[in-house]
Amino acid sequence: MKEIAVITGASSGIGEAFVKEICASDETLDEIWIIARRSDKLDALVALTGDRRLRPVKADLTDPEDLESLGTRLSSGDYRVALLINCAGLGKRGNVENNELEDIAATINVNCQSLTLLTKIVLPFMKTSEEKKKGGRIINIASSAAFLPQPGFAVYSASKSYVLNFSRALGAELAPKGIVVTAVCPGPVATEFLGKATNGRETEFSGIRKNVVADAGKLAEASLKASYRGRKILVYKFSQKLFHFASKALPTSLILHFEQKLLKN
Ligand SMILES: NC(=O)c1ccc[n+]([C@@H]2O[C@H](COP(=O)([O-])OP(=O)(O)OC[C@H]3O[C@@H](n4cnc5c(N)ncnc54)[C@H](OP(=O)(O)O)[C@@H]3O)[C@@H](O)[C@H]2O)c1
Incomplete structure (x- = not known):
C-alpha cells in the first residue's frame, strides 16, 4: 500500500510552498500528487525539488x-491518502454588480464546489486511525476573509466562510475515524493571488495590508505543524488573530464600517 499526499493549487503560491515544505520535511510519503491546470509549472516544481515522489x-x-x-x-x-491539502482558489476584487459572471462562477466553483467534491472523492481512500496509527489529515485553505462579509470582495469572502464552516463540520464528522481537518485562515500572502484578483492592476498589497503580508513558505510550515498537532483552525498571524477576535466581539455593522474605511486601498 502506498501512502500519498494530494495537493491542489500546487502550481504557485501557497500550494507550491506546501509542496516544497513537504518534500523537505516528510519522509513517510510514497507519492505526492500535485494538481493544477498549468502542467509546465508542475513539471518545473518537480525539476526544482528533484523529488522523485512528485506526481x-x-x-x-x-x-x-x-x-x-x-x-x-x-x-x-x-x-492510502495520508494528507489532502485543498489549496486551489481564487477571487476577483470589485463590487458584485461589476464582477464578470464567469469570474463569480469560477470563484464559487473552485473555492467551494470543487473543494467539497474532491474531498468527497478522496474520503474513501483516507487513512484512518483504525490501522493503529494516527489517521489522515485534511488541510483546507480558507482565509481571514471568512470571518466577516467583505464589500468589494463579497463572493470571495462568502466562499471562504463556506470553507471554514465546511471544514469545522467535516472535522467533527471525521473525528471518530481519527482524521483531522484543519482550516487555515491567513490574511494577505505574497503570491500571484492579488495580481489575478485585480486583473493585473495590483501585484503587491498596499495600505494597511502591506504591513501584515505573510510569507507563503512560513505559512505552509505553520499549517503543517498545526495539522500534525490536530488543530481545527489556524488563524495566521497575530494581526489576523486580532481581526478574528474583533469579528466575534464587535457588531458586524461596526466592523464593516471600519473595514470599508481602512481597506479602501
Ligand atoms: N494570497 C493571499 O493573499 C491569500 C490569503 C488568504 C487565502 N488565500 C488562499 O490561498 C489559496 C492559494 O492561493 P495563492 O495565494 O497561492 O494564489 P495563487 O498563487 O494564485 O494560486 C492559486 C492556485 O489555484 C490553482 N487553481 C485555480 N483555479 C483552478 C482550477 N480551476 N483548477 C485547478 N487549479 C486551479 C492555480 O493553479 P492553475 O492556475 O495552474 O490551475 C494555483 O495553483 C487560495 O485558496 C486562496 O484563496 C490566499
Whole structure:
C-alpha cells in the first residue's frame, strides 16, 4: 500500500510552498500528487525539488471529468491518502454588480464546489486511525476573509466562510475515524493571488495590508505543524488573530464600517 499526499493549487503560491515544505520535511510519503491546470509549472516544481515522489496531475478542478479521473486514478492503485491539502482558489476584487459572471462562477466553483467534491472523492481512500496509527489529515485553505462579509470582495469572502464552516463540520464528522481537518485562515500572502484578483492592476498589497503580508513558505510550515498537532483552525498571524477576535466581539455593522474605511486601498 502506498501512502500519498494530494495537493491542489500546487502550481504557485501557497500550494507550491506546501509542496516544497513537504518534500523537505516528510519522509513517510510514497507519492505526492500535485494538481493544477498549468502542467509546465508542475513539471518545473518537480525539476526544482528533484523529488522523485512528485506526481504532476494536470486537472481543471471545475471540470467534472477531471475530478472523476482523479477518483479513477485513486481507485486504480493501492493508495492510502495520508494528507489532502485543498489549496486551489481564487477571487476577483470589485463590487458584485461589476464582477464578470464567469469570474463569480469560477470563484464559487473552485473555492467551494470543487473543494467539497474532491474531498468527497478522496474520503474513501483516507487513512484512518483504525490501522493503529494516527489517521489522515485534511488541510483546507480558507482565509481571514471568512470571518466577516467583505464589500468589494463579497463572493470571495462568502466562499471562504463556506470553507471554514465546511471544514469545522467535516472535522467533527471525521473525528471518530481519527482524521483531522484543519482550516487555515491567513490574511494577505505574497503570491500571484492579488495580481489575478485585480486583473493585473495590483501585484503587491498596499495600505494597511502591506504591513501584515505573510510569507507563503512560513505559512505552509505553520499549517503543517498545526495539522500534525490536530488543530481545527489556524488563524495566521497575530494581526489576523486580532481581526478574528474583533469579528466575534464587535457588531458586524461596526466592523464593516471600519473595514470599508481602512481597506479602501
Ligand atoms: N494570497 C493571499 O493573499 C491569500 C490569503 C488568504 C487565502 N488565500 C488562499 O490561498 C489559496 C492559494 O492561493 P495563492 O495565494 O497561492 O494564489 P495563487 O498563487 O494564485 O494560486 C492559486 C492556485 O489555484 C490553482 N487553481 C485555480 N483555479 C483552478 C482550477 N480551476 N483548477 C485547478 N487549479 C486551479 C492555480 O493553479 P492553475 O492556475 O495552474 O490551475 C494555483 O495553483 C487560495 O485558496 C486562496 O484563496 C490566499
